[in-house]
Amino acid sequence: MTTPSSLEPLDLLRGAGYRVTHEVGRGMEGVVAALDGDRVVKVWDRRSRAEVDRLRAFYDAVHEGLQEAGAGLLVPRILDVDEVDGLVVTVHPLVPGRADPAAGPEPVVEVLARLSEVEPRPDMATLPVPDGEQPFDPAVPFGVSMGDLVRRRAVLLGGLLAPGVADALAGALRAVPPVPPRLVHGDLGPVHVLLDGGRPVGLLDFGYVSTLGDPAFDAAVAACLQDMFGPGAAAATAALDDLAVRRLGHDPAVLVLYRAAYGLVTASCLAGHPGRHLDWCLALVTTWAGAV
Missing domain, CATH: 3.90.1200.10 (Aminoglycoside phosphotransferase (APH), C-terminal lobe)
Incomplete structure (x- = not known):
């Protein structure tokens, strides 16, 4: 993934103050890195802030519905949304398993x-x-x-x-x-x-x-x-x-x-x-x- 700053995603995150340790995964929409033992952070390479905000509301609704149903399933809710050098950055809980x-x-x-x-x-x-x-x-x-x-x-x-x-x-x-x-x-x-x-x-x-x-x-x-x-x-x-x-x-x-x-x-x-x-x-x- 090429960012506007020409930095690799982990370098971009570290420069913005995120203390990431290693890359967890890389897919069509961005790169996920470990932030600490309980959270991960994602750099999106094509989603706008408005799209990610809508996805955040969706995941919140899914989380609440699963909890209410007693389904025992966790999803990667979006805990925080940021923008770094024109790219959307999101923080998520680390989903176990x-x-x-x-x-x-x-x-x-x-x-x-x-x-x-x-x-x-x-x-x-x-x-x-x-x-x-x-x-x-x-x-x-x-x-x-x-x-x-x-x-x-x-x-x-x-x-x-x-x-x-x-x-x-x-x-x-x-x-x-x-x-x-x-x-x-x-x-x-x-x-x-x-x-x-x-x-x-x-x-x-x-x-x-x-x-x-x-x-x-x-x-x-x-x-x-x-x-x-x-x-x-x-x-x-x-x-x-x-x-x-x-x-x-x-x-x-x-x-x-x-x-x-x-x-x-x-x-x-x-x-x-x-x-x-x-x-x-x-x-x-x-x-x-x-x-x-």
């Missing part, structure tokens, strides 16, 4: 169950779905909002979709029976679930399609993110789907439908970046289209 992608579907399904028990709060529906779009209105059925989003985003894919597929997908989404809205992570891969002793204790990286909506969407996406590119990908998806149907009561056809919607929307964000991630997203759409 470690991700274990080899843990299988059980911890993820446990998280899905806990999220479905969180009562809605207005600030849980303040984030764009996804960036560049408007937040979903929780008063509108989730399938209707997702169908409208699919129609808008399909335009960005040009000839990458077969004729009529986007309209058919949007129509199927709009026909999904409405359910009471609940907290949706929207991108719940195994790397986002932190475990302690095999039990989920923390959740990371809300924000891509995080909103109030249908818990089945979260289950559908979580299943395909268990193993995106490995030889066991199909089996991993099927295993989580099976648990989502048996334990959470989701309709298997709706899971495939919601995965197609996630695939189309994510593909629309990657349309200018051909490669296996884009191909994987489009395959989610064609899997649904081939099943109807």
Whole structure:
């Protein structure tokens, strides 16, 4: 990441008085460094102050909802917001636990169950779905909002979709029976679930399609993110789907439908970046289209 001051992120933080010790992680949106035993600090490389303030309100609402539901899950709330050399800097509590992608579907399904028990709060529906779009209105059925989003985003894919597929997908989404809205992570891969002793204790990286909506969407996406590119990908998806149907009561056809919607929307964000991630997203759409 190149900052306006041409300093590396840790040097930038130290120059601003943050006593960081080492880098914890580096991703698409910035760099996270350890501040002390209980906190971390993040330098954002593309988020504005207004966007981060909105994310702060969202995380506060999620934290309060999880606590009220007795879910036993912590999230990286934003404790403080600063600006250093034109970049937004945030301080967060250190969320305990470690991700274990080899843990299988059980911890993820446990998280899905806990999220479905969180009562809605207005600030849980303040984030764009996804960036560049408007937040979903929780008063509108989730399938209707997702169908409208699919129609808008399909335009960005040009000839990458077969004729009529986007309209058919949007129509199927709009026909999904409405359910009471609940907290949706929207991108719940195994790397986002932190475990302690095999039990989920923390959740990371809300924000891509995080909103109030249908818990089945979260289950559908979580299943395909268990193993995106490995030889066991199909089996991993099927295993989580099976648990989502048996334990959470989701309709298997709706899971495939919601995965197609996630695939189309994510593909629309990657349309200018051909490669296996884009191909994987489009395959989610064609899997649904081939099943109807």
